[in-house]
Each structure stands twice: as C-alpha cells, then as structure tokens.
Amino acid sequence: MAGFSSQVVAAFLLALPVVLAGSPKTCSNPQTSCKNTTAVSDLCCFNAPGGQLVQTQFWDTSPSTGPSNSWTIHGLWPDHCDGTYDSNCDASRAYTNITAILQSYGKTDLLSYMNTYWVDINGDDESFWEHEWAKHGTCISTLKPSCYTGYTAQEEVPDFFQKTVDLFKTLDSYTALANAGIVPSSSATYTSTQIKAALKSAYGFDITIQCASGALDEILYSYDVQGSVQTGLFVKAAPVGQSSSCSSTGIKYLPKSGTPVSTSTVKTTMTTSTTSASSSSTGGSGIFSGSGYLNAFTSGSQTGCLISAGTWYTSGTCATYTATASGSGFTLTSSKGSCGISSSTFTCGSGVTATVFTASGGYLSYGGSTTFYAAAVPSGSTQQTLYTTSHSVSVSFQWQAL
Ligand SMILES: *[C@@H]1O[C@H](CO)[C@@H](O)[C@H](O)[C@H]1NC(C)=O
Numbered sequence: 001m002a003g004f005s006s007q008v009v010a011a012f013l014l015a016l017p018v019v020l021a022g023s024p025k026t027c028s029n030p031q032t033s034c035k036n037t038t039a040v041s042d043l044c045c046f047n048a049p050g051g052q053l054v055q056t057q058f059w060d061t062s063p064s065t066g067p068s069n070s071w072t073i074h075g076l077w078p079d080h081c082d083g084t085y086d087s088n089c090d091a092s093r094a095y096t097n098i099t100a101i102l103q104s105y106g107k108t109d110l111l112s113y114m115n116t117y118w119v120d121i122n123g124d125d126e127s128f129w130e131h132e133w134a135k136h137g138t139c140i141s142t143l144k145p146s147c148y149t150g151y152t153a154q155e156e157v158p159d160f161f162q163k164t165v166d167l168f169k170t171l172d173s174y175t176a177l178a179n180a181g182i183v184p185s186s187s188a189t190y191t192s193t194q195i196k197a198a199l200k201s202a203y204g205f206d207i208t209i210q211c212a213s214g215a216l217d218e219i220l221y222s223y224d225v226q227g228s229v230q231t232g233l234f235v236k237a238a239p240v241g242q243s244s245s246c247s248s249t250g251i252k253y254l255p256k257s258g259t260p261v262s263t264s265t266v267k268t269t270m271t272t273s274t275t276s277a278s279s280s281s282t283g284g285s286g287i288f289s290g291s292g293y294l295n296a297f298t299s300g301s302q303t304g305c306l307i308s309a310g311t312w313y314t315s316g317t318c319a320t321y322t323a324t325a326s327g328s329g330f331t332l333t334s335s336k337g338s339c340g341i342s343s344s345t346f347t348c349g350s351g352v353t354a355t356v357f358t359a360s361g362g363y364l365s366y367g368g369s370t371t372f373y374a375a376a377v378p379s380g381s382t383q384q385t386l387y388t389t390s391h392s393v394s395v396s397f398q399w400q401a402l
C-alpha cells in the first residue's frame with residue numbers, strides 16, 4: 001500500500017507544473033489597520049502605512065470593457081489612513097510576467113476570471129495587471145517576501161490578485177444599483193445622493209464614486225484589515241480622505257456594449273457577505289482567539305454586539321469574550337461563564353456546557369452556518385435572544401480582537 005500511494009503522489013506531482021508556495025506568517029491576535037491606538041511594529045500582521053485597502057471598480061463605456069451587466073476590477077489600493085498613498089514601492093518586484101507567475105502557481109481559474117472581469121481599456125490586460133501590481137501591490141506591507149515562511153519566488157503575486165478578485169466577487173455593484181432602479185441608460189440621469197445611497201444600502205458603509213465627462217465610471221469600496229492581506233479579515237469601513245469627481249445631479253450611467261454575464265453564478269450579493277477573510281480561514285478557529293468583542297452584522301452593517309449573557313444589544317457596552325482553541329474550532333466564554341447552544345438557543349452562564357464553534361469567512365459559525373436568528377433587531381434597552389433556528393431576523397457575528 002505504501003508503494004502504491006507514493007507512486008500516486010509522485011504521478012500527481014509530475015502532472016502539476018505548479019510551484020508549491022510557502023505560507024504567510026501566522027498572526028495571533030492581530031490589530032485592525034487604521035484603528036490602532038498605539039504603534040504596531042509587526043508590519044507582516046498589520047498593514048501600514050497603507051492601512052485602508054480600497055477595492056476599486058470601473059465602468060468603462062468608451063471603449064466598452066467587460067460584460068454589459070457587470071462592473072470590472074480596477075485594483076486593490078493600500079491607502080494611508082488619511083487618503084494619501086504610496087506608489088511604486090519596490091522596483092525589484094515590478095514584475096513583467098504576471099500571467100506567467102499566476103500560471104506557475106496553477107491559478108488558471110483566477111486567470112480566466114481576470115480575463116473577463118479585470119480587463120484593460122486598451123485590451124492589454126497583462127500590462128494593466130503589471131501596472132496595478134507595481135504601483136499599488138508592492139506597497140502592501142503584509143505582502144512583502146519577508147512576511148512568508150518558506151517564501152517561494154513571487155508568491156505574493158497570486159496572493160494579491162486572488163484577494164482582489166475574492167473581494168470583487170462580494171461587491172456586485174451592478175446589482176446594488178439595479179436594485180435601486182439605477183440602470184445603464186443613454187438618456188437617464190441620476191443624482192450623486194441616489195447612487196451613493198444605493199451602494200451604501202448594499203455595502204453598509206459610505207463609498208466614493210468617480211465620474212468622467214459627467215458619467216459614472218468608478219466606485220471605491222474601503223476596508224480596514226485585521227491581520228494580513230493574505231489571511232486577515234477585511235472589515236468594511238467608511239472611506240477616509242477620498243474626494244468624488246461627480247457633480248451632485250445630472251450623472252449619466254451609460255450602457256456598455258459587451259455581452260451580459262449571469263452574475264448570480266459568479267458573485268454574491270453584498271448584504272450576505274459583509275467582509276471577506278481568506279478561504280483558508282474556513283473552519284478552525286480563524287481569527288477567533290484571545291479576547292474580543294462579538295460584533296453583530298445585519299444586512300451589511302454592524303448593529304450592536306453581544307453582552308455577557310450572550311444576548312444581542314445595540315445600546316450598551318460590548319462584553320469581552322475569550323476564544324480558546326478546542327478540537328477543530330474554539331470555545332467562547334464571557335464573564336458570566338461558558339457559552340453554548342442548548343435547545344437551539346445561545347447563552348453564556350455558569351451552568352452552560354461549552355459548544356465548539358468554528359469560523360467561516362471571518363464569521364462565527366455553528367453547525368456549518370454563520371447565520372443566527374432573533375425575533376427582532378434589538379433597540380433601546382431591549383436585548384434579543386439568539387437562536388440557531390429560523391426567526392424573523394438573521395444576524396452574523398464577527399470577532400473584533402482587543
Ligand atoms: C498605528 O500603527 C502604525 C504602524 O506602527 C503607526 O505608524 C501609527 O502611528 C499607529 N497609530 C496610532 C494612532 O498610534
């Protein structure tokens with residue numbers, strides 16, 4: 001049997017011309033960029049000075065690029081926490097073979113997605129990707145080669161492009177606008193307030209829009225990051241220091257001539273995916289460790305947090321929870337005691353048997369689901385009990401490390 005399986009393994013390795021990568025540094029209890037109150041020295045676990053990561057999207061109509069019913073990717077920019085930014089940070093890593101690097105890491109699905117959604121206005125995608133990587137990617141502190149254990153040449157490149165695409169897939173701007181009646185038209189005009197409100201309602205935070213010749217052509221979504229770009233949690237944030245080039249009224253949203261795609265199969269709606277952690281954080285404890293708050297998210301916005309009995313509250317101080325690795329996940333305790341699910345109800349207290357939770361996509365997960373339920377969104381002095389079985393309101397929880 002041993003001989004058979006090693007032959008299988010050898011055949012498998014020979015069949016894949018793929019570079020085996022090292023791994024990003026493990027970050028325990030990382031801080032959130034732009035939200036720190038004291039200096040953080042380990043810039044492999046904390047993005048600085050480019051702490052606000054901005055996923056920028058284009059709507060190009062002249063010439064038209066990409067599908068007619070989808071925005072396309074511009075890039076992922078590490079802006080400083082005040083809107084200024086560094087660019088072209090490392091000439092020695094300004095690679096001119098992005099496609100070859102992605103292929104060498106076996107990223108064929110990523111490349112094919114990029115060929116549809118990360119497209120250059122002049123048709124030269126490789127040059128566009130090189131430009132985005134050299135100008136912005138090389139300025140991301142957590143993507144430096146020295147931040148990897150067992151670094152293999154250029155492995156930060158697939159990490160940068162994969163993360164950008166993963167974020168973009170959660171930011172379906174076309175649908176967010178269409179849901180508010182804002183659709184491409186050669187005659188209609190929209191106001192800046194209308195466009196921003198539609199996107200904010202989907203994203204949960206303010207966004208920045210840009211226009212060219214009076215037509216909407218770019219959207220900027222801002223995140224702060226808890227941990228590294230590779231494995232950290234992207235926490236939605238309001239933009240800092242960005243200005244809009246759109247006028248307040250008479251904004252056009254011109255039609256594109258491309259072929260439509262079925263967006264529902266490739267993208268999720270923003271409201272079901274408020275943040276994005278790396279796919280490697282599915283299962284296990286992810287970023288849930290040490291002390292932290294359990295922040296509640298409904299429809300894309302943060303709405304209060306959990307207090308010590310395990311109930312959901314919007315007008316008090318969040319309780320400090322402790323997450324402790326256990327089995328294939330972690331347990332949670334508050335000052336009241338262990339937290340567990342009993343009779344489909346989440347409680348924390350002295351007589352409670354601890355439940356082992358996992359993390360999925362940066363959210364608290366139980367029994368394979370990151371959705372918990374309550375009878376209503378809490379308001380005023382009312383607390384809501386959390387259930388794992390269906391009730392009127394769905395809510396998910398993110399860890400905010402302290
Ligand atoms: C946050 O950390 C960065 C990197 O160490 C530092 O430059 C910045 O001053 C810190 N911010 C605050 C408010 O201390």
Ligand SMILES: *[C@@H]1O[C@H](CO)[C@@H](O)[C@H](O)[C@H]1NC(C)=O
Binds near residue numbers: 095097104
């Ligand atoms: C990409 O370019 C770099 C720098 O010239 C080189 O070291 C590397 O081998 C190239 N990678 C591939 C996969 O061609």
